[in-house]
Amino acid sequence: MLAVAGGKGGVGRTTTALGLAAAAARVGYAPVVVDANRDCPDLARRAGVDTGGVETLAAGGSLSEAGDATDGITVVGASYETPTADYESALARLAQSTRPVFIDCPAGAGPDATRPLRFASRTVLATTATERGVRAAEQTDTMARRLDAPPIATVVTRAEESGPATRLRPAVTATIQAAARPAWRRARRAYDRLWRRLV
Numbered sequence: 001m002l003a004v005a006g007g008k009g010g011v012g013r014t015t016t017a018l019g020l021a022a023a024a025a026r027v028g029y030a031p032v033v034v035d036a037n038r039d040c041p042d043l044a045r046r047a048g049v050d051t052g053g054v055e056t057l058a059a060g061g062s063l064s065e066a067g068d069a070t071d072g073i074t075v076v077g078a079s080y081e082t083p084t085a086d087y088e089s090a091l092a093r094l095a096q097s098t099r100p101v102f103i104d105c106p107a108g109a110g111p112d113a114t115r116p117l118r119f120a121s122r123t124v125l126a127t128t129a130t131e132r133g134v135r136a137a138e139q140t141d142t143m144a145r146r147l148d149a150p151p152i153a154t155v156v157t158r159a160e161e162s163g164p165a166t167r168l169r170p171a172v173t174a175t176i177q178a179a180a181r182p183a184w185r186r187a188r189r190a191y192d193r194l195w196r197r198l199v
Contacts, residue, residue, distance in 0.1 A: 001095055003120035003149055005105040005113070006127050007136025012157030012176070013037070013126045014046050017104040018073070018184035019176070019191035020124070025072030026192065030099050032067060035078040036087055036116035037106040044068075044077025046182065054078040058089035063097070066090075071185070074099075084112075091119040109139055120149040124198075129156050129163035129175075137168055153198060157183075173197055 004017040014037070021031040035043035035054060044051040049068030053076035057066035067074035076090065094101045103116045117123065123144040127137040141151050153173035156162045162172040174194040179186035 001091075001101040001103060001120045003103045003105050003117050003123045003144070004126055005117065005123050005140050005144060006125055006133070007107055007109065007138075007140040008127070008133050009040065009107040011107075011126050011128050011133050011136075012155070012183075013107075014043050014104050015157065015184045016124060016126045016155050016176070016191075017043070017102045018047060018182075019187060020195055020198070021073045021100070021102045022071045022184060022188070023191040023195035024100050027195070030072070030074070031102060032063065032074045032076060032094060032097065032099050033102045033104060034076040034090060034094055036091065036103050038078070038082070038084065038087065038112045039106050039108070041078040041080060041082065043104045044075060046184070047073070047075040047077070049075045049077055051077040051079040054082050054090045055086050057093055058086035087115060091116060095119050107136070109143055113140075114143060114147060117144050117147040117149045120144075123149045123151045125151045125154045125168060127154065127156055127165055127168070129159035129161060129165055131164050134164045134168060137165070141169060153194070155194065
């Protein structure tokens with residue numbers, strides 16, 4: 001499982017999770033993206049699908065019942081009403097999947113932010129090319145390493161240059177220029193290049 005995380009809100013975690021999953025789908029994988037962002041569960045809305053997937057999966061439903069397909073991706077959405085325990089149950093079930101799973105993580109460093117990292121094996125850091133975004137990504141980097149989900153890439157979103165993100169570990173793997181919504185579809189080539197580098 002690959003966590004897409006960043007310490008600050010609005011840095012492109014959801015866009016990056018969807019963009020990477022779509023890139024994986026284009027080369028023949030059957031990826032799953034799950035919303036683990038309890039503070040702002042907007043994955044389903046961004047993908048244009050149903051929001052109840054995490055609860056369905058946690059209740060024992062199959063992945064085909066819990067997820068909605070778009071662009072070759074199975075999207076497992078959540079809502080503001082999704083109970084905390086359901087995130088744990090859904091992530092535990094997805095950890096057993098043989099399909100590539102991308103976790104759209106919440107911002108911050110509290111329990112909600114650490115929960116998905118406990119299930120992930122690796123992390124992609126998402127940030128903007130701002131000092132504030134990079135400082136938050138540094139905290140996420142430390143947290144992910146402590147939870148045995150070390151970062152394998154840094155993605156700088158809505159930027160042409162990486163700016164202060166060059167000091168992050170791992171070094172910047174991709175810079176995704178600003179794009180009209182849905183950015184994960186419009187920046188397709190950039191996410192395809194990033195996926196090729198990751199695999």
